[in-house]
Amino acid sequence: MKAIVKWKKGDGFVELREVTRPVIDSEEVLIEVKAAGICGTDIHILHDEFEYSPPVIMGHEFSGDIVKVGDEVKGWKVGERVVSEPHTGACGVCRFCRTGNYQICPEKRPIGSGQDGAFAEFIKVPSWLLHRIPGEVSFEEAALAEPTAICVHCILEKTGIETGDFVAILGPGPIGLLAAQVVKNAGASCVFISGTSQDINPRLKIAGELGVDHILNVDEEDPVSKVRKLTNTTGADVVIEASGSPLAINQAFQMVRRGGRISALGMTEKEKVEIPWNMGIMKGIQIALPFSSSYTSWEKALGLIVSKKINVNSLITQRFPLKDWSKAFSLVTKGQAIKILLIP
Numbered sequence: 001m002k003a004i005v006k007w008k009k010g011d012g013f014v015e016l017r018e019v020t021r022p023v024i025d026s027e028e029v030l031i032e033v034k035a036a037g038i039c040g041t042d043i044h045i046l047h048d049e050f051e052y053s054p055p056v057i058m059g060h061e062f063s064g065d066i067v068k069v070g071d072e073v074k075g076w077k078v079g080e081r082v083v084s085e086p087h088t089g090a091c092g093v094c095r096f097c098r099t100g101n102y103q104i105c106p107e108k109r110p111i112g113s114g115q116d117g118a119f120a121e122f123i124k125v126p127s128w129l130l131h132r133i134p135g136e137v138s139f140e141e142a143a144l145a146e147p148t149a150i151c152v153h154c155i156l157e158k159t160g161i162e163t164g165d166f167v168a169i170l171g172p173g174p175i176g177l178l179a180a181q182v183v184k185n186a187g188a189s190c191v192f193i194s195g196t197s198q199d200i201n202p203r204l205k206i207a208g209e210l211g212v213d214h215i216l217n218v219d220e221e222d223p224v225s226k227v228r229k230l231t232n233t234t235g236a237d238v239v240i241e242a243s244g245s246p247l248a249i250n251q252a253f254q255m256v257r258r259g260g261r262i263s264a265l266g267m268t269e270k271e272k273v274e275i276p277w278n279m280g281i282m283k284g285i286q287i288a289l290p291f292s293s294s295y296t297s298w299e300k301a302l303g304l305i306v307s308k309k310i311n312v313n314s315l316i317t318q319r320f321p322l323k324d325w326s327k328a329f330s331l332v333t334k335g336q337a338i339k340i341l342l343i344p
């Protein structure tokens with residue numbers, strides 16, 4: 001089968017290859033991939049800025065059909081439409097797994113980086129990671145369940161949104177635009193989003209169409225003073241950092257109100273980022289740094305998608321076959337896309 005493989009450590013070293021179809025063990029299912037989203041993490045892997053074990057097939061946001069079921073798999077059959085959590089390798093017996101936090105299990109080898117992922121015609125996953133795609137949700141929409149689950153986990157499960165909150169979102173990529181919809185649904189009264197000149201089309205344009213209340217270009221206006229102005233100098237109740245930019249991370253500390261919350265969703269390219277630690281303490285803020293997604297966040301994400309409370313369709317800007325991966329990756333890098341799907 002065809003697959004996009006990161007075959008060696010270092011910047012680059014990604015190519016479309018002919019590889020053997022995965023062979024499932026007794027607790028796994030084989031899935032024919034119908035749609036797979038390109039994530040910022042994939043770009044980080046391309047440039048050697050994220051943990052991975054080459055050679056590995058990339059891609060962790062996907063949907064598909066079960067085409068084969070292992071002998072010991074219970075509750076799943078061939079033909080079912082599914083999405084899968086990426087937490088392969090989680091041991092099931094450590095403290096983190098046993099407290100329901102298998103996404104941070106030290107044994108975890110996630111699909112798309114630690115083991116073969118979804119930029120391929122077929123993928124195998126253990127059945128305990130599967131979720132059913134509700135009938136009315138298309139494969140393309142379902143491919144966005146993973147980033148939606150990440151937003152639900154970080155924002156709703158670990159940060160908390162209260163009715164009437166003023167929420168500032170830094171970074172209008174797919175995560176920022178999903179976050180905007182998640183917080184609106186959770187009762188935020190006012191949502192602010194910022195991006196750069198490069199983000200004006202399509203990202204900030206779509207933000208407007210999705211009903212974001214205030215949109216700001218950081219190359220033209222200072223986001224901190226704008227948020228202070230919009231909140232009568234109080235600051236934002238919640239700041240969602242979805243850009244990974246060290247400058248934005250610092251601005252999050254400046255624009256959050258006293259006693260407010262910062263929700264961290266963006267990974268940075270840097271190994272270390274300097275932050276105003278004392279300012280955070282003096283303001284009495286809470287910072288949520290949860291990683292990845294939980295079982296419950298996937299079910300909630302699919303619920304938001306099927307009920308149309310979140311519009312994932314408007315975030316799908318392009319579709320490409322696997323062979324055009326390089327073009328697709330560069331559009332994501334340049335911000336000329338929101339979510340690009342690879343259709344194997």
Ligand SMILES: [Zn+2]
Pocket residue numbers: 039040041060061146147
């Ligand atoms: Zn992702």
Ligand SMILES: [Zn+2]
Pocket residue numbers: 090091092093094095096097098102105106107
């Ligand atoms: Zn574990």
